[in-house]
Amino acid sequence: MKINGKHYRAIWREPSGEVKVIDQRWLPHELRIVTLANRKDFADAIYEMWVRGAPLIGATAAYGVAVQMAEDPSDASLDETYEVLHATRPTAINLKWALDEMNRVLRPLAPEARAEAAYKRAAEICDEDVEINRRIGLNGLEIIREIAAKKGGGRVNVLTHCNAGWPATVDWGTATSPIYHAVEEGIDVHVFVDETRPRNQGAQLTAWELNSHGVSHDLIVDNAGGHLMQHGEIDLVIVGTDRTTARGDVCNKIGTYLKALAAKANGVPFYVALPSPTIDWTVQDGVKEIPIEERGPEEVTHVQGKAADGAIISVQISPDGTGARNPAFDVTPAELVTGLITERGVVAADAEALAAAFPDLASR
Numbered sequence: 203m204k205i206n207g208k209h210y211r212a213i214w215r216e217p218s219g220e221v222k223v224i225d226q227r228w229l230p231h232e233l234r235i236v237t238l239a240n241r242k243d244f245a246d247a248i249y250e251m252w253v254r255g256a257p258l259i260g261a262t263a264a265y266g267v268a269v270q271m272a273e274d275p276s277d278a279s280l281d282e283t284y285e286v287l288h289a290t291r292p293t294a295i296n297l298k299w300a301l302d303e304m305n306r307v308l309r310p311l312a313p314e315a316r317a318e319a320a321y322k323r324a325a326e327i328c329d330e331d332v333e334i335n336r337r338i339g340l341n342g343l344e345i346i347r348e349i350a351a352k353k354g355g356g357r358v359n360v361l362t363h364c365n366a367g368w369p370a371t372v373d374w375g376t377a378t379s380p381i382y383h384a385v386e387e388g389i390d391v392h393v394f395v396d397e398t399r400p401r402n403q404g405a406q407l408t409a410w411e412l413n414s415h416g417v418s419h420d421l422i423v424d425n426a427g428g429h430l431m432q433h434g435e436i437d438l439v440i441v442g443t444d445r446t447t448a449r450g451d452v453c454n455k456i457g458t459y460l461k462a463l464a465a466k467a468n469g470v471p472f473y474v475a476l477p478s479p480t481i482d483w484t485v486q487d488g489v490k491e492i493p494i495e496e497r498g499p500e501e502v503t504h505v506q507g508k509a510a511d512g513a514i515i516s517v518q519i520s521p522d523g524t525g526a527r528n529p530a531f532d533v534t535p536a537e538l539v540t541g542l543i544t545e546r547g548v549v550a551a552d553a554e555a556l557a558a559a560f561p562d563l564a565s566r
């Protein structure tokens with residue numbers, strides 16, 4: 203999407219062959235573009251969240267395989283790369299999906315043919331993600347149109363959590379794609395952006411991208427969402443997902459479950475933008491079966507921001523010696539989900555509806 207009027211994807215390959223990403227750790231204050239030159243760079247970029255967001259993690263891993271195949275296309279290298287990249291972050295299923303896809307394409311090939319094929323497939327995965335997200339936007343636009351019509355063309359207030367915007371994907375975003383399409387159509391949309399502790403992806407990334415596109419929005423603390431819903435200030439919630447089960451349980455950034463409970467209690471529609479590579483057909487019960495990443499306590503005890511002199515610093519907000527727990531995701535049971543906005547339409551959050559929408563994938 204656009205940064206200062208110029209179009210970017212969140213990951214791309216230069217004509218020179220270099221793979222580049224935006225190092226999102228420094229946004230919104232600094233735009234740092236980095237080259238990922240070897241397998242370790244790709245592993246570090248995913249684990250340390252230079253890049254993040256389920257679809258972007260998958261796309262990055264795909265290019266990580268390609269870069270390693272150019273270095274060493276042997277079976278052992280292919281196997282080791284799968285293990286190294288798969289070990290970076292456990293929750294987003296797109297990582298495994300992309301690595302499995304690269305293995306499917308590369309395993310049958312002679313080693314000398316693997317690098318070219320890997321770069322080709324990685325580029326296709328990126329292009330497919332962009333098209334999937336564009337279609338999610340068009341399907342989600344219908345929901346926003348209906349709410350706008352019921353309000354006589356009045357403002358549609360959307361709450362988002364974390365960042366499921368274009369920096370979480372190759373382009374468009376998932377939860378933000380319907381918003382961008384609605385704004386482009388002239389619908390009056392306002393977004394309440396959950397800051398999303400502890401890493402503040404909402405404050406640092408969603409607010410940044412909405413600013414760049416002139417989308418009306420307010421930043422709110424995570425704990426304000428229920429209050430706004432009680433007072434009729436939220437018309438719908440749209441969130442992303444890192445893994446959705448075959449029966450429609452939705453794993454997403456920590457705090458999503460609480461938003462879904464508040465939405466249910468206040469009759470606010472709760473939608474999940476769901477690209478099909480984020481569906482894990484092998485699991486049913488999200489709470490019991492999805493591995494929840496536990497990240498370091500420092501993400502909770504410290505916060506990063508821009509100092510008065512412009513330097514980006516991290517400050518400690520809790521006492522020396524205070525420990526912290528940092529589960530990075532939670533699971534919203536399907537019964538709290540109004541609908542799943544997929545590239546093939548809006549689907550009910552249940553096994554039958556998902557299997558009917560994706561018979562080609564569910565039966566694999």
Ligand SMILES: CSC[C@H]1O[C@H](OP(=O)(O)O)[C@H](O)[C@@H]1O
Nearest residue numbers: 254255256364366370442454455
């Ligand atoms: C479009 S997937 C975005 C999804 O990923 C985020 O997690 P993280 O920033 O830790 O990678 C968050 O759960 C978003 O909803």
